[in-house]
Amino acid sequence: MDAIKFVENDLSPVSDLPSFKAGDTITVYYKIKEGNKERIQHFQGTVLQRRNPGANETFTIRKISGGIGVERIFPLASPFIDKIEVIKHGDVNRARIFYLRERTGKSARIKEKKIIKK
Numbered sequence: 001m002d003a004i005k006f007v008e009n010d011l012s013p014v015s016d017l018p019s020f021k022a023g024d025t026i027t028v029y030y031k032i033k034e035g036n037k038e039r040i041q042h043f044q045g046t047v048l049q050r051r052n053p054g055a056n057e058t059f060t061i062r063k064i065s066g067g068i069g070v071e072r073i074f075p076l077a078s079p080f081i082d083k084i085e086v087i088k089h090g091d092v093n094r095a096r097i098f099y100l101r102e103r104t105g106k107s108a109r110i111k112e113k114k115i116i117k118k
Contacts, residue, residue, distance in 0.1 A: 005054060017076065020059075022047050022097050023090025023110050028061065028074055029082040040082050043072060046110065049096040050076075062100060069101065089113040 020026050027044040045063030048071070052058055057076040062069060074081065090110040100108055 017081075017084050018086050020047055020084070020086050020089075022049055022095055023092035025087040025090065025110075026061065027085045027087060029084070030074070031080045031082055044087065045070075045072075046090070046097075046100065048098060048100065064104075089115065 024047050025045070026047060027042050029040050029042050032039050032041050043061060043063070045061040048060040048062050050057060050059045055077050058073050059076060060071055060073050062071045064070070089112065091113040092110060097110075100110075
């Protein structure tokens with residue numbers, strides 16, 4: 001079983017993506033095929049969780065669109081992900097922040113982690 005995981009992790013294209021965690025605000029540029037045309041759609045929101053380490057890893061993003069909360073689950077090793085940009089790093093104490101689902105307005109804000117570069 002370890003040999004299978006070794007090959008999966010060796011062949012996965014996860015290494016070129018930036019590091020992010022729950023609480024971060026990111027933009028995912030996702031390739032959409034409509035008929036014979038292909039376009040790139042961006043989805044910007046807060047990362048609620050990352051789960052399943054390795055090649056099967058997924059992450060959930062939540063955004064508010066038109067006053068309604070929209071969540072989307074992306075596989076991290078998907079060939080349809082063009083790129084991921086980290087907009088800001090959030091300062092949260094949990095790995096899964098599902099409590100944001102019940103909150104709106106100011107109570108749904110996440111503090112930004114200040115990174116000091118030397």
